[in-house]
Amino acid sequence: MEAPRLARYWCHLCSRMVNPVMEEDIKCPVCDSGFVEEMNGEGEEVDAAADLEFSRDLSLWAPILLGMLSGSLRRRRLRR
Secondary structure (H helix, E strand, O other), rough: OOOOOOOOOEEEOOEEEEEEEEEEEOOOOOOEEEOOEEOOOOOOOOOHHHHHHHHHHHHHHHHHHHHHHHHHHHHHHHHH
8 A cells, every 4th residue: 555645845936845834725834925836746757957947937936926916915905
């Protein structure tokens, strides 16, 4: 009988693998953001260097995207 595999998650804000906090929303335990993605390693042949480069590039956008999202939420609250 095989042991169940734990899901691996990538935090795009921290640019690292994390074991997220499983609450209502999945959050990174380091930065407390919800900008995490479950990594699926079964049956995938991925070039590790290209994947790491893509993740680093994407992580540069994370603060900008999160800022845009939080800014739009603030504007909605102010309009009400």
